[in-house]
Amino acid sequence: MPIRSDPLDELTIPDGTTVEEHDLVTDGDVIVGGQSTVEFGVRGDDVMAGERVTFGGHIEAEGDCRLDMWSEVEEDVLVGGDAYLGERAQVGGELKVAGNVDIGDDVDIQESFEASGHIVIRNPMPTVVFLVVYLSQLLRIGEEEAAEDLASQLVDADDEEAQPVVIPRGARVSDDAWRVSTPARVGDDCRLHGNVRAETLTVGEDNTIFGSLRARGDVFVGEDTEIKGDVTTRNGDVSVARGATVWGDISAEDVELHEHAIVEGKIRVSGELTQVRDALGPERADGEDEDASEDSVDADTADPADTAESDDDGESEVDPVGDETDESDESPAEPDDDEVVAEDDDTDERVETDAEPAEVDDAASAGDEDAAAEQTDSETPPAVESREAVEEELDGVVPMMGGPPDHSENGHDEDAELAEVE
DSSP, X not given: OOTTSOTXXXXXXXXXXXXXXXXXXXXXXXXXXXXXXXXXXXXXXXEEEOTTOEESSOEEESSOEXXXXXXXXXXXXXXXXXXXXXXXXXXXXXXXXXXXXXXXXXXXXXXOEXXXXXXXXXXXXXHHHHHHHHHHHHHHTTOHHHHHHHHHHHHOOXXXXXXXXEEOTTOEEOSSEEEOSSOEEEOSSOEEESEXXXXXXXXXXXXXXXXXXXXXXXXXXXXXXXXXXXXXXXXXXXXXXXXXXXXXXXXXXXXXXXXXXXXXXXXXXXXXXXXXXXXXXXXXXXXXXXXXXHHXXXXXXXXXXXXXXXXXXXXXXXXXXXXXXXXXXOOOOOOOSTTOOOXXXXXXHHHHHHHHHHHHHHHHHTTOHHHHHHHHHXXXXXXXXXXXXXXXXXXTOOOSSOOOOOOOTTSSOTTSOOOXXX
């Protein structure tokens, strides 16, 4: 983190943070800016609070706990490491410290006080003042890199360490609302109670927030996150990712909604509503189109009309030109119009009308799609001939079968020869 940036310029809720029975629980540190109010208890590693910070519950710190001057804790303070209490700090319950204690003047502890290490009563320098003085001295002697490392250790964490909860200066955090005048960021796998109010809002994945989201700027809701309330922005946009559920209304200038997201309320936009769709899949590499398309269609069972269809790019899925296609197409050749000889009058009309589509299919199966299309578009199909016209053309043609035999009145042919019975 650059030393010239403000480490408390954003509300940061790290991964896995939960609110359990009016307690803020996290695996990392808790850093609270000055003049803030936290109306529930805090449980974490190290707990650091600036001046005039009020805690509405108890503090449980596995590591160190440092409360600056005029800070107030309504209940017990339990510290696993060392404790630092500034001037006029107040503890409404017990103070139990496993390490050393550094206490300023006029510190008020309502109940018992226990410490396993040394107890020093003096006026310890407030945390923020101490850090500013120390960092300024490093910068004065030219150790800017060491100053940046120190600032990073306070507000940043390594990959193996839990990120700290950072509550900016002047914030108010309770079961009802998280109110900050800075941007806010919520990590993954969090469970929070209360409405969140911030400058901008970014919510990670797999979270459950029992409250609404409201910001002046943009609001982003991550995948599989559930918001039990409305999502509203005054001058920004709202984006809802895949699998997220909003149990309320959405109001924004522009809204970007994933097709697999759920909004149970109304969506009010003054600009555009955009639906985000999943990709259809990875595109096939060059050179794989022809092989994959030939394997996907069986030439023996493929319909000639299907083999002539083309994909979206204008290229045919199956290449009809080649030896394989010619050998696989074993359908009998269609007779020409001039050589059509019908067995009876009922089939003459059908053969005449089927001759033209057969020519188009032959052109398509031969791979000349363009020629077939031109032929179909340019030539109009012939009109269907009447039965009288067909009979006129077949006048004089010797039928393949003889006329019907003469039958007697009893329905039997008297001239027919009887077969011999052995």
